[in-house]
Amino acid sequence: MTEFLQQLLNGVLLGAIYALIALGYTMVYGVLRFINFAHSDVFMLGAFVAWYSVEKLGLPTQSIGGGLAALLLSMSVCAVLGVVIEKLAYKPLRQRSTLTVLITAIGVSLLIQNVAQNSRLGFGPNPRAFPALFPSQQLHFGALTVSTHQLVVLAVALSLLGLLYWIVHHTRTGTAMRALSFNATAASLVGINNDRIISFTFGLGSALAGAGGVLYAMNYPSIDPLMGTLPGLKAFVAAVLGGIGNLPGAALGGLLIGLVETFVSGTRLSTFRDAIAFGILIAILLFRPAGLLGKLKVEKV
Amino acid sequence: MAFPIAQRWLLASLILAGVASAVSGSIDPYFLDVVMGVGVSVVLASSLNLINGFTGQFSLGHAGFMAVGAYTSAMLTTVVAPRLGWNPVLLQWVFFPMSLIVAGLLAAVAGLAVGAPSLRLKGDYLAIVTLGFGEIIRVMLQNLDAVGGARGLTGVPTYTNLFWTFGTAALTVYTVWALLNSTHGRGFLAVADDEVAAEAMGLDTTRYKITAFGIGSFFAGLAGGLYAHLKGYLNPGGFSFDKSIEIVVMVILGGMGRHAGVVFAAILLTLLPEGLRELGSRSVPNPFGGAAWSLDWIKEMRMILYSLLLILLMLLRPQGLFHRSERRRRGT
Numbered sequence: 001m002t003e004f005l006q007q008l009l010n011g012v013l014l015g016a017i018y019a020l021i022a023l024g025y026t027m028v029y030g031v032l033r034f035i036n037f038a039h040s041d042v043f044m045l046g047a048f049v050a051w052y053s054v055e056k057l058g059l060p061t062q063s064i065g066g067g068l069a070a071l072l073l074s075m076s077v078c079a080v081l082g083v084v085i086e087k088l089a090y091k092p093l094r095q096r097s098t099l100t101v102l103i104t105a106i107g108v109s110l111l112i113q114n115v116a117q118n119s120r121l122g123f124g125p126n127p128r129a130f131p132a133l134f135p136s137q138q139l140h141f142g143a144l145t146v147s148t149h150q151l152v153v154l155a156v157a158l159s160l161l162g163l164l165y166w167i168v169h170h171t172r173t174g175t176a177m178r179a180l181s182f183n184a185t186a187a188s189l190v191g192i193n194n195d196r197i198i199s200f201t202f203g204l205g206s207a208l209a210g211a212g213g214v215l216y217a218m219n220y221p222s223i224d225p226l227m228g229t230l231p232g233l234k235a236f237v238a239a240v241l242g243g244i245g246n247l248p249g250a251a252l253g254g255l256l257i258g259l260v261e262t263f264v265s266g267t268r269l270s271t272f273r274d275a276i277a278f279g280i281l282i283a284i285l286l287f288r289p290a291g292l293l294g295k296l297k298v299e300k301v
Numbered sequence: 302m303a304f305p306i307a308q309r310w311l312l313a314s315l316i317l318a319g320v321a322s323a324v325s326g327s328i329d330p331y332f333l334d335v336v337m338g339v340g341v342s343v344v345l346a347s348s349l350n351l352i353n354g355f356t357g358q359f360s361l362g363h364a365g366f367m368a369v370g371a372y373t374s375a376m377l378t379t380v381v382a383p384r385l386g387w388n389p390v391l392l393q394w395v396f397f398p399m400s401l402i403v404a405g406l407l408a409a410v411a412g413l414a415v416g417a418p419s420l421r422l423k424g425d426y427l428a429i430v431t432l433g434f435g436e437i438i439r440v441m442l443q444n445l446d447a448v449g450g451a452r453g454l455t456g457v458p459t460y461t462n463l464f465w466t467f468g469t470a471a472l473t474v475y476t477v478w479a480l481l482n483s484t485h486g487r488g489f490l491a492v493a494d495d496e497v498a499a500e501a502m503g504l505d506t507t508r509y510k511i512t513a514f515g516i517g518s519f520f521a522g523l524a525g526g527l528y529a530h531l532k533g534y535l536n537p538g539g540f541s542f543d544k545s546i547e548i549v550v551m552v553i554l555g556g557m558g559r560h561a562g563v564v565f566a567a568i569l570l571t572l573l574p575e576g577l578r579e580l581g582s583r584s585v586p587n588p589f590g591g592a593a594w595s596l597d598w599i600k601e602m603r604m605i606l607y608s609l610l611l612i613l614l615m616l617l618r619p620q621g622l623f624h625r626s627e628r629r630r631r632g633t
Contacts, residue, residue: 272444
């Protein structure tokens with residue numbers, strides 16, 4: 001029972017991180033209808049910005065203030081980066097086919113990875129140890145062991161999810177985002193500046209990915225330029241699983257993938273855990289082709 | 302369409318491949334390795350072109366089918382072949398092609414297994430499911446100790462030569478070309494152009510999509526077999542998502558649904574990294590006198606250049622390098 005609870009907790013933590021990344025995928029899909037492959041690299045950069053802010057800028061480790069500052073810094077850097085990527089690479093392609101944009105996204109992803117792996121321009125290919133940003137301590141609740149880092153991950157992830165929900169549903173910009181994803185032409189007809197909203201969406205999604213990167217690195221404290229690939233793919237799977245373009249769906253999908261992956265890791269099948277996410281995806285899409293919460297569009301002729 | 306011309310081309314390519322392979326002993330081994338790599342890429346790109354380009358089913362799992370073929374044929378030649386007690390010539394010229402065909406068939410079975418259930422899905426969903434299948438195949442291989450697991454499979458005999466690579470490449474290009482130019486093959490284009498309209502005209506779109514997946518994966522399996530016996534070593538990591546992307550990029554740069562363009566793109570993209578590496582070991586004379594400028598930086602920058610090139614191409618020429626015009630849709 002204790003072990004079950006422990007695994008449940010680990011699963012929820014991992015799931016919350018996946019949910020943060022998945023939300024970025026799903027939001028971008030909502031407004032632009034394409035898969036932003038560079039998202040997983042923004043996630044990686046998030047972790048590296050936090051690393052730099054501690055190792056080079058000298059933010060204190062093991063402190064709540066320093067940790068939050070590092071988190072905010074990497075979220076802001078990632079947000080700016082997301083907007084820049086959108087302006088430079090995706091905006092000129094607005095009227096082009098989805099496929100063109102998709103390949104460009106793959107190109108951007110490769111570019112970020114390769115620059116990051118280059119020792120002169122980027123971080124170099126070797127993994128680095130990620131510092132303990134927040135005070136780390138093991139807390140015991142009965143037989144259950146929880147580290148303060150895990151609590152921080154949970155708290156940050158939940159508050160960001162809440163914040164996102166509030167932005168999307170209770171602000172004018174959020175309303176505009178929803179309008180845009182519902183019908184882009186109609187949205188611009190009622191006076192919404194589509195380009196601005198798209199940039200905002202990229203910034204928001206990238207900030208979440210950056211936060212996800214920092215939280216992920218806190219849980220698995222070794223970072224390298226290719227660390228984003230697998231979590232990125234799984235988060236993407238989570239977004240599709242929940243129904244791409246659907247925000248609660250992405251959160252649900254992330255949670256589901258995180259939980260299943262953690263429980264599978266605890267069994268003899270642990271080496272298969274990277275395949276599990278895809279297995280679930282295929283199984284679910286076969287029965288619900290639009291994802292768990294997605295609505296199937298009927299094609300009109 | 303003039304079939305005999307294409308058949309003559311096929312024959313000519315096969316003879317050329319045979320002649321080239323006969324004199325291959327005198328060719329620099331590094332160069333030979335690169336050239337055969339090009340042949341494997343042509344097979345991969347042309348077969349994916351059938352699925353992605355002509356039938357319009359965006360697949361991101363081609364490396365998975367390639368892996369199935371690579372491991373199947375490698376297991377046949379490393380485990381089964383030694384027990385037959387055949388002599389090496391017989392092994393290379395009879396057993397190896399047989400193992401390739403088995404590899405292709407198994408890859409085709411895998412392709413059908415992916416194609417059949419995925420047909421309910423469209424666009425991005427199909428892309429992600431094929432990606433998922435590719436990754437599942439990779440993880441399976443990583444966990445199968447019988448095929449070396451994560452350590453990889455070593456000691457694969459290097460049976461691949463110029464004849465087999467270019468023979469297969471010619472056969473692939475010919476098959477895809479002939480298929481598309483047959484009455485039956487027009488159906489693939491119809492599915493890509495407008496699925497609803499194709500269905501309304503009475504085409505069995507499902508059958509076309511499954512056929513495309515089956516045939517495309519068959520050739521991917523052949524390419525995998527060739528690749529295995531070219532490198533002599535297999536590693537599940539070599540068949541990751543990145544490999545699939547590499548093949549997709551070839552198809553897109555060549556112009557989706559262009560026969561020759563995709564072949565050119567496959568050749569170009571396989572040679573480009575090698576060319577950049579070669580360029581990196583040279584130096585240019587300094588126009589201001591003094592020491593020559595080393596081009597060493599190109600070596601470490603070549604992957605960055607590759608990705609930059611990809612982005613620029615998509616921004617400036619998204620229809621692909623070799624795409625002349627939308628000839629197919631002229632009538633509309």
